[in-house]
Amino acid sequence: MKPAATALQTAEDSTDTGAQQIRDAIRDAIVERRLSPGTKLSESDVGNLFNVSRTLARAALQALSYEGLVSVEKNRGAFVAYPSPDEARQIFAARRLVEPGILREAAARITPSQIQHLKQLLIAEGRLMGERGQMARRAEIKASGDFHLTLAAISGNAIMQRFMDELVARSSLVIALYGQSTISSCGHSEHGDIVAAIERNDLDEACRLMLHHIAHIEADLDLRERKSVGLKEAFEG
Amino acid sequence: MKPAATALQTAEDSTDTGAQQIRDAIRDAIVERRLSPGTKLSESDVGNLFNVSRTLARAALQALSYEGLVSVEKNRGAFVAYPSPDEARQIFAARRLVEPGILREAAARITPSQIQHLKQLLIAEGRLMGERGQMARRAEIKASGDFHLTLAAISGNAIMQRFMDELVARSSLVIALYGQSTISSCGHSEHGDIVAAIERNDLDEACRLMLHHIAHIEADLDLRERKSVGLKEAFEG
């Protein structure tokens, strides 16, 4: 009897179950705003959409509930999370709390090729910034998150990386709900400034910029509501 | 059609499902060391133990997997997490990263009655410290975690609180695995020092003490393995 294997990579070795795929698909749909906050995600509907049984649909929804992207209410069903303004503030407070530390860790370990990778992300982000249309906006939100996620990956701490995964996804939800889209472009240059500060090894300045960046995103939120688009339309057609 | 209710308290309103109870029971068993790392938790066995079907047992195990307390391997089964030394280092690195920030937030919001509550925790912890026996040791580990958890609760950020929940639980697992029990008592006085620093509003010192405290715990780890005790014995008799 082997003692539970390596246990270093918890469960990310491969897509161990079909529920993972459904979870990822729904998560992408949420993060990319194809599913609006508050949309009901009935187990039957989800199962039918992906041609699986309710068992897998339920597992996927429960997993998303752990990540804070859907909220399941007892005997009532699952809904795309509808973060309250207070919840939004907590999300960004958490990011202000952890991202400077992650940045310092990442800067201490970063390699030239990783810096190059970050710069490529910046370029892709800038390209998206120039484009118009809802699709470009979605991609821009995702790209903006990828920058922070890559930093977390570079830090080498899998636990913080997973936490940032959650925070970024929920941030996307908050931005989709409350953000005024016109201003998200300024975040790009701030990303560039951070990379520059890392490159010249000015960590204090990099952290300062990071905090400013997060505060800046948070400052650009209003409380307008957006109407849901429905489940089927988000995946079909 | 209501828009998904408040969504502030995500799912903690009440025990919405029997799986939650099983999850909590198993988590307590893990944190209190009644279940040793590496112990196999077959879905059938868990279900039989709690007199529920495999469905609920599976849901509970999956939830614990998300918290990092058990690792599920495809087509092989679930095991109590067996954190590697590297994983242990990451857990404590994460705590060093977030706990000073949580401490600052908590100190900014703390009320006299909450300070009193913290002191009561310290007293209870001290009482446990004096006692002998495995049971007292378990309670001491739990109490030590409660101090950090209470701080997170005071900080008022539910997201960070949940993250600390996970970190503390996994820390208990690491301590149970690698810790040399004789030294955990010194952590108590350090807790007291931190509270004292908070009370006189010396936040820099409090953070310094917190970092020292975490580093101290981490320094007292060796790599000895401990044998599992088996599933049934942990719950029965």
Added chain:
DNA sequence: GTGCAAAATATCGTATACAATTTAGCCGTC
């Protein structure tokens, strides 16, 4: 006795079925 192959066993992955709860519609009464 050792090593390999194949059946047997155990366990997980998924689907389906039934029970319990909530929600919506309907009707009657005030």
Added chain:
DNA sequence: GACGGCTAAATTGTATACGATATTTTGCAC
């Protein structure tokens, strides 16, 4: 017309059933 209760439909909670995969055991040859 509004409100309260009752029935019916829909949805979730849980259990069971069946198929797939991994592990162990058995058997045989060497």
